[in-house]
Amino acid sequence: DIQMTQSPSSLSASVGDRVTITCRASQGINNYLAWFQQKPGKAPKSLIYEAFSLQSGVPSKFSGSRSGTEFTLTISSLQPEDFATYYCQQYDSYPLTFGGGTKVEI
Amino acid sequence: QVQLVESGGGVVQPGGSLRLSCAASRFIFNDYGMLWVRQAPGKGLEWVAYIRHDGSNKYHADSVKGRFTISRDNSKNTLYLQMNSLRAEDTAVYYCAKGRTTNSVGIDYWGQGTLVTVSS
Numbered sequence: 558d559i560q561m562t563q564s565p566s567s568l569s570a571s572v573g574d575r576v577t578i579t580c581r582a583s584q585g586i587n588n589y590l591a592w593f594q595q596k597p598g599k600a601p602k603s604l605i606y607e608a609f610s611l612q613s614g615v616p617s618k619f620s621g622s623r624s625g626t627e628f629t630l631t632i633s634s635l636q637p638e639d640f641a642t643y644y645c646q647q648y649d650s651y652p653l654t655f656g657g658g659t660k661v662e663i
Numbered sequence: 664q665v666q667l668v669e670s671g672g673g674v675v676q677p678g679g680s681l682r683l684s685c686a687a688s689r690f691i692f693n694d695y696g697m698l699w700v701r702q703a704p705g706k707g708l709e710w711v712a713y714i715r716h717d718g719s720n721k722y723h724a725d726s727v728k729g730r731f732t733i734s735r736d737n738s739k740n741t742l743y744l745q746m747n748s749l750r751a752e753d754t755a756v757y758y759c760a761k762g763r764t765t766n767s768v769g770i771d772y773w774g775q776g777t778l779v780t781v782s783s
Contacts, residue, residue, distance in 0.1 A: 591769055593708075600758055600773040601700075601708065612771065644708055648768045651722050653698075653710040 559583050559647050563656030570661060574635045578659045580645035582626040589649035592621060592630045595658075596641045604643075605630065635661070665690050665772040667759045672777030679749050679781070685742040685759030685774055693717065693737035696762030698770060699744050701755035711757070712744065716765050727753075749781045 560583040570576050580590065588608040593601040603612040605621040608628055618633040632639055640663055645656040671683040685697070699711040712723045712733035721733050732745045742759055756776040763769040 589769065593770075595708075600775050602773070603771050606763060606769050606771070646708070646710075646770075648770075651713075652724050653713070653768060655708045655710070658707045 558652055559586060559650060559654055561645055561647055561654050561656040563645055563659055565659060566657060567660040567662060569663065570635050571663070572635055572637060576632040576635050576639075576661060578630045578643055578645075578661075580628045580630075580656045582628070582647055585626060586647045586649035588623065589647055590621070590623070590628045591646045591648065592619075593644045593646065594639075594641045595644065601644065632661075665761060667761060667772060667774030669757065669759050669774045669777040672757065672779045674780045674782060675749055676783050677750060677781055680745070680747045681749065681779060683744040683746065683757055683759075683777060683779070685744075687740045687742065687759075687761070690761070692735075692740040694765055696765070696768060697733075697735060697742045698760040698762065698768065699733060699742075700758045700760055700770075700773075701753075702758070702776075703752070703755045706755075709755075713762075713768050714742070716762075746779070749779075751781050753779065754781045755779060 562581045590608045592605040595601040608623045622629045642658045642660045666688045668686045698713045714721045714733045730748045734743045758776045759774040760770040761772040763771045
């Protein structure tokens with residue numbers, strides 16, 4: 558199975574901050590990496606797919622990048638509505654696996 | 664906008680069975696693969712199962728293999744998850760999710776989830 562190691566598990570940030578979250582895959586996954594945002598009591602929401610592509614309707618302050626097996630989600634200027642938990646997921650091979658999540662707090 | 668509405672959750676005793684449904688609308692259901700993903704209380708996301716757009720192939724996580732079965736009825740635009748031999752560790756919110764393209768297991772839309780509680 559491909560392990561997705563997400564870091565940090567939590568972070569504190571302020572409105573306007575630039576935030577980066579990292580996910581490292583235990584083996585190559587091509588660009589089959591997605592990022593999701595989840596707010597308390599709500600379903601996850603798709604942000605990024607295929608490592609770099611922005612889901613329709615998602616603001617451009619969210620971006621994805623890749624360096625080898627390390628993938629990064631960047632929020633360019635954190636806003637109050639961005640405080641949530643973020644998950645990465647690989648969908649290169651079965652079983653599909655998620656990172657452990659990163660809780661972004663004020 | 665894509666709509667996915669899960670139903671069928673509830674409280675069930677260990678060893679019992681439950682069938683979840685996911686009613687899909689506002690997209691061409693039989694053009695897309697579909698998934699189930701679950702989330703135990705206070706925990707992260709766990710992939711459960713995937714089915715191809717035409718139902719020809721199905722994949723299940725090892726944790727549910729032999730107990731859970733994903734299926735679909737394209738004439739009813741509905742996805743199912745038959746859950747048998749339920750255990751306490753199956754307690755979770757179960758989300759239905761839409762595949763991004765015909766052959767992709769990437770997710771683009773999620774349902775609101777249905778809670779399954781396995782307890783005596």
